[in-house]
Amino acid sequence: MAQDNYFGLDASVAFEGEASRNPLAFRFYDKDRTVMGRRMEDQLRFAVCYWHSFTWPGGDPFGGETFLRPWMQPGEALARAKEKADAAFDLFRILDVPFFSFHDADVSPEGATLAESIRNLNEIADIFEKKMESAKVRLLWGTANLFSHRRYMAGAATNPDPEVFAYACGQVKAALDVTHRLNGANYVCWGGREGYETLLNTDMKRELDQLGRFLSMLVDYKHKIGFDGPILIEPKPKEPTKHQYDFDTATVFAFLQKYDLAKDVKLNLEQNHAILAGHSFDHEVKLAYANDLFGSLDINRGDDLLGWDTDQFAMDVKEMTLVFHEMLKHGGFSTGGLNFDAKIRRQSIDPQDLVIAHVASMDACARALLAAERMLEDKALETPLAERYAGWDKPEYKAVLAGEKTFEEVAEHGLGLQPQPRSGRQELLEGIVNRYV
Amino acid sequence: MAQDNYFGLDASVAFEGEASRNPLAFRFYDKDRTVMGRRMEDQLRFAVCYWHSFTWPGGDPFGGETFLRPWMQPGEALARAKEKADAAFDLFRILDVPFFSFHDADVSPEGATLAESIRNLNEIADIFEKKMESAKVRLLWGTANLFSHRRYMAGAATNPDPEVFAYACGQVKAALDVTHRLNGANYVCWGGREGYETLLNTDMKRELDQLGRFLSMLVDYKHKIGFDGPILIEPKPKEPTKHQYDFDTATVFAFLQKYDLAKDVKLNLEQNHAILAGHSFDHEVKLAYANDLFGSLDINRGDDLLGWDTDQFAMDVKEMTLVFHEMLKHGGFSTGGLNFDAKIRRQSIDPQDLVIAHVASMDACARALLAAERMLEDKALETPLAERYAGWDKPEYKAVLAGEKTFEEVAEHGLGLQPQPRSGRQELLEGIVNRYV
Amino acid sequence: MAQDNYFGLDASVAFEGEASRNPLAFRFYDKDRTVMGRRMEDQLRFAVCYWHSFTWPGGDPFGGETFLRPWMQPGEALARAKEKADAAFDLFRILDVPFFSFHDADVSPEGATLAESIRNLNEIADIFEKKMESAKVRLLWGTANLFSHRRYMAGAATNPDPEVFAYACGQVKAALDVTHRLNGANYVCWGGREGYETLLNTDMKRELDQLGRFLSMLVDYKHKIGFDGPILIEPKPKEPTKHQYDFDTATVFAFLQKYDLAKDVKLNLEQNHAILAGHSFDHEVKLAYANDLFGSLDINRGDDLLGWDTDQFAMDVKEMTLVFHEMLKHGGFSTGGLNFDAKIRRQSIDPQDLVIAHVASMDACARALLAAERMLEDKALETPLAERYAGWDKPEYKAVLAGEKTFEEVAEHGLGLQPQPRSGRQELLEGIVNRYV
């Protein structure tokens, strides 16, 4: 079967409405429906990722390839990469998604030298450019894989060997250049090996300084070439390393402040990384917005009972409703989108499993978006929230927050008070959320 | 039995040397022995805490009092508080520790009003002052309990009700005043309820602003009264709340930078809090030093297989060796110390169990300190560390870190490189550590 | 306010249908609606528990009472117990639930001797008996609290002290006798302290033998008095102890087989205990059914990000749908029911919060039951499951499972095969489930 009909589907997946029982149709994702003033497609901004969907063979630490994708079989590397691109763009067409995303290493083969790797990347970028002329799909973000090759086993920017640092600069420059020429909306840095396996051999302070320098230089370069999109950091606490420096939103916020990068660098958040760090997805998103760091979302789910990244397709409507509620409150995505950093299970070996998984998850997202819209329209959570903090609207307390009172003054005032606690009404609010999802 | 001989021990615990089998003697803690230029007592700066050792009755969420301490039985509150103080100072004498620590609510009863509570606190402080004239023990730090009373169920500084905020100011002012007059070396803020139970009813951004304001005012006040010690924040990720704002070192660092508090506020770190946040104790300590935030240590241990704060007496020599190694590298404690935020198991109901637990843990600490000293003297870890990063000492790479190169320049340089990975030698280093502990 | 109108609600909560926005009305729980051949009330068999709802004051390890229930204030103990019973039966009326449940210690005060405690229990049982004449509510199960008093700090049946074992027999006999006279449908043993804090002081083999003996004697006694209901063990892996012997379903199954108790002892399963043990709720229920051990359910939810028992009101419709799907497949509850072993958050201090929490969770359960019914009617999961295992229906493979083939025969047969893997279709199935919830 030709790679451009690898999935055996001539037509794109269509919206059939909630009553449909067709796993290859949308029940909620109705791209032209208006949600909070934008088309649903423009609110959700779905992207299919290259790595899980086209580059991962189905292996895990205890077993090898299960999918047997034709383009992963032995053969001339660049030719295989082109077959892969055909299959990928065919899936983009079938799903009718507005975006895709990739690492350099996903799309083109490693060369014998960095220069050759970059030539390979650009050769595939030429093909992408041509395909994107006719295809609808655009590039949500590009990124460089600085973790798979053994040269990066001890990190890229944080490597004890400065030659690796320099090599990484070379690789990232090429990846950003390609992202720029393909009009990518963002550029992502995932620091998968920027961390440590053991503190016994690690100078954490020095390595963080290296990382700060790397990003500062990258930000300068981005401005120089006129790349408008933000640089996005993707927090993850661990895996592959024991500890990663971009542990979670708060940790990255500390880092960005220290190295004065908070204006140019934002966050790409992911549910599975959030829970590995001990946070809810909602928490990470709210904290990012609270500190003006929100950028984009990797949309997947982890398994609450497992301690590694399972990157499953997101199916939990309630969880996403709360996230989209926050996002819509802030006016929706700017440059970001919902990137399917999700992989089908390695037993899902039929080509159409990949289509079905995206469809089911896009539908769960769409349903969540609609629920979030209704919650916002009803101010279902906003009204009780405003009531709860209403005391702070009094002038004397506004003055406290404004820094117009001393500790002694407020303490003196406190001496005369007998504050009475009020119900947090958690179960009431949980019941309210259940009405919407 | 009189409370000042509650433990039935007339003499202080003595150093008997490694061969001793007496659980009421020290095998390693030889207070006058010189370690890295200071007396061991001055390096370790042990403090006994009031709350676990004298205020906790032995209960847990499924069961009540087990210890039956006389001073916790029904009776006139202030009289009971004085009996408790007698027992506490007797333990300080028996253990011959240089410091103690307390919350306001540990030492004196809650009054009907805040003013009355403060009077009670000061009455006990008078007693402490007198006892401290003759006793050796000093105050490592004082703090205010802003989490046990129901008024604080939704937080203190982060409460939705500004009256609670004001009340907390009143209470903290009194606690800091008492700490100051007792010549406390530090003042600690543990934000046990500064967090949330559910995001559904929480405005995280606003609450963090409240907390920033509270601490800013407190820092101003501290300077005003001439309190020299630092304000210490004690990170903990969760428990009692689902999520606490002072999650870990990195989170607090982000917060302190945002509210411009990093100069005056430092960290009080704890092993059990570290592991609940997904970090090693060592990690938290190193990260604090890397960002000039190290203040003091709560010394205990958690159970790696349990998801709550067990606050067990620290007994793991290897873990503490690595922490003390880092501490000694930085010259040892400044204002901080090793505070026994540790509680005996609720089945350890004999009075002497409390003595034995402290002795065993002090000894484990002393043994770790000696191991750390030997490791530093041998540069057992320092030499391999320096070798690993030696490449960065070359002038061209120093220039990179100094910000003298552009991204394009380094990228161009990287194009010509083929970096060769070198062994991380983790097992070798682990074997080396095992030689010392 | 009189305790029999503590909640300020004269009428019972009514079914108003899905469109209702009234937090004191049911949207899905329509008790007389027929679901799989039974009234919804008879399928769900809800029980309100005494301990969380009437005996817990709102404390946690870091703070005390928040609810200020009148019956928990100082006063004559038995009088207070009667006020509590008035309030409890009023809630049963308001919620119109068919069952309740209690520990001996929840309903009546501890006496100076065991004999006095038993007299107190029987005095309250008299009151219950009278109330139950007119009230609709019945007893789902009774149990004895063998974990709160300090005598049980090292376990009850597994205590190193045989006097505690004997005392526990006395207490359990009285609790079972009362359960029997109140026509309880089951009797529950929760082994909250049957476990250990440290293996250093524990003879695990001996303690398990003690527990086996205790239950064997109890089963004999149950038969002797003609108590028809099963004895239920409630697995929980930890908390309050570091390790509990009734860790999970599989562990209890091993225990019951070893001591030949599997015929008379079944399981009371709980979501929060399941996840603390590393299992999904669904898993525990399926494993119990697979081994003919299913008894009853404690219905609550834990927090996936916290390591302790939060016992929150169950609100996750999808999770419960899968559990009820399994239950309905097996014909629904026999003696068991859905016991609300759930507590409102300690900030939910308004009396009506307790009503609202039950209503919201009952509704989530009802919605899940209806979803499970539809899934079963459609054979939405059953049909793909049967297809997946269809190969085993062939006679030659049935013979293998029936024990009619030797290893060598099957191995020889295997030599000629090239088995081809088939898709596990996980994402398809997840999408199907999402259609129903």
Added chain:
Amino acid sequence: MAQDNYFGLDASVAFEGEASRNPLAFRFYDKDRTVMGRRMEDQLRFAVCYWHSFTWPGGDPFGGETFLRPWMQPGEALARAKEKADAAFDLFRILDVPFFSFHDADVSPEGATLAESIRNLNEIADIFEKKMESAKVRLLWGTANLFSHRRYMAGAATNPDPEVFAYACGQVKAALDVTHRLNGANYVCWGGREGYETLLNTDMKRELDQLGRFLSMLVDYKHKIGFDGPILIEPKPKEPTKHQYDFDTATVFAFLQKYDLAKDVKLNLEQNHAILAGHSFDHEVKLAYANDLFGSLDINRGDDLLGWDTDQFAMDVKEMTLVFHEMLKHGGFSTGGLNFDAKIRRQSIDPQDLVIAHVASMDACARALLAAERMLEDKALETPLAERYAGWDKPEYKAVLAGEKTFEEVAEHGLGLQPQPRSGRQELLEGIVNRYV
């Protein structure tokens, strides 16, 4: 470099005593020293495993090969397998270990058919047989890899496809035959994919019946061919699958009882699997002994802060001391041994790192063994344990445990008691253990 001198070490690693600083010498492992009546070598019975040390290329889920072992490079498969065997036997010689272990797939290449795979295996077995004539090393156990090939992606014995079951029988028969002819002391079954990814597509009851049948047939076959060693099951809760049927010791005990296999099947326990299941290593070992299921140990360690199998070289002397204490109490290993199911970190890329890791871990084990011996000689834990349970030695309580009393009798006895709790003395015991390690 020839594979038989791949490590560049002509001499075996020697014992140099505690003062040695040579990472290629033993400080504690003195093989001929007598410990509890056996030579240290015969007590510890170390085995080097093939899979981590010779078959794993250094990859993880985010990166590929780092070690670049010559025998893993492209080439004729059987020739490469022979080079690997040369290197392996050279390491056995260098470490002077008495045992090794392997999966079929570790040592010989997969063929186009099962028959060809088996021929390959036997060809390598011939080589092993010849090498073992002159080498000291013996086979601790063999096993079959039923998890890496895609045919096993949904399990082997528990596969929904009976052809996979039959294929697995063929493969296991060959692996057991080879183990038998090489005089293996045990045969191991690790059920790495005997479990599920999702319950939505799983009939757990049926799959467990399949597994029971498989093992019953295997036990019959083992007896038929006169294989004396036990079949060992290796519990692991998860990874690679979401849930594995051999979750932990208790779960396997339940399974073995149900299918009447407890006489012939024992356990191979591992620290990393224990902690992933929520247990201490010590717990699993004690529970196995308590139920007469102890077989052998995989010796490694996990990372308490990570949720996956890290299989690091064991270095924690205290943890192992407690395990060996239990083992020595029961007379030491019978057929089992300490199998190094441990892998060097993927950054440990120097060939000698593999030697150094084994040496450091063997030394940690030896040190623990000596500590356990001293603890047993002193009855340091045994004496307090006996005292704690002494009450049960009274005739009236022995009668209870012997089943000679009814519940009513014991309950009646309990009515007259006022049991007084005694201290659990945990901190005292922890201090005692610290004296020995």
